[in-house]
Structure formats: C-alpha cells, structure tokens
Amino acid sequence: MIDQTGLNGHYDFNVQWSAPEGTTSSAGLGTEGRGLLISMLKDKFGLQLSGAYGPVQYWVVDQIEPPTEN
Numbered sequence: 001m002i003d004q005t006g007l008n009g010h011y012d013f014n015v016q017w018s019a020p021e022g023t024t025s026s027a028g029l030g031t032e033g034r035g036l037l038i039s040m041l042k043d044k045f046g047l048q049l050s051g052a053y054g055p056v057q058y059w060v061v062d063q064i065e066p067p068t069e070n
Contacts, residue, residue: 002054005047013045 041047 002052002056015041015044 038049041049
C-alpha cells in the first residue's frame, strides 16, 4: 500500500469484519466481500482504496544467521 493521504502521525483503527453470509472463512473474501470491505472503509473512515502502480521501498534479505554468544 502507498499512503497518499498527506496526513502526518500514526493512527490506530480497530475494524471488525465478518465474511458475507454464505461464504466460509477459508474461501477468502471473494469479489463481493472485497467490495463490501472497501465500501465500509470509505464510509467509516473516508479512506478510498484504488489500484495503482508506483515506486515502493522494500528490503531484500539474502541470509539470516543465528546470533553468536558474546
């Protein structure tokens, strides 16, 4: 996700979500469920999610070793 809100600071939201009736949790949200979740985020928090491409920062981990004793 790329934050393009322009808001500074950290925000903590508690969102409770249930899958639409007739779906199982192992089936994932499905197309209908994703649409409902996106609508809920827009209605409750004013957040609009949209698909887009853009630069992102990421880390590549080549190797991991356990710590040594000091």
